[in-house]
Amino acid sequence: MTDQSTTDESERGHAEAAFAVDDDAERCPYCGRPFASEHLHALHLGEEHPDALTEAEAERYAAADDRESDELFKFHIKVLAVLTLIAFVFLYSYTFVWT
Template sequence: MSVDEAPAAEYDVPPGEEPAATCPYCGRPFREERYATFHVGAEHAAACSDAEREAFEDERDDEEYELFTFHLKAAVSVFFVYFVFTFVYALVWSG
């Protein structure tokens, strides 16, 4: 039995919440449409349509850009904190 043929599992959705999207292949609910897009592209790659595959690749590219931006901001922040501590250390010991 392949992943695409797996029986639909039951998922607990909190009362009062409606999923923003569900997987068209296995029925899994998702809070955001992009999570469903990632799921379809990763778990149902063999069965998904060209449009779904393109949407998955677009979301993956956006995610990679966001991750690069986060890493860049983190590196700049660490460098800035290091510079400030070094400057304060030099200022304290020079006086």
């Protein structure tokens, strides 16, 4: 059991050492994890510590979650457009080039 815990600790230490974190980075008040932006910090709080949120943190999480949903929707639309374009190119090339 000690081998596993030692391995876990060394992996965590190695992962933390691989990334430099600004001293002024926003940190989670519950677990101390640093975040590059307020948006990521709010998402972390809502996902990892939902029972401990204050009202202000819950509002920031709801706004960040809405923004994340909007960005994901835009990404899906872009992927759909690219897939449609690829299908059109294959259909066009099959219809007019290979026949």
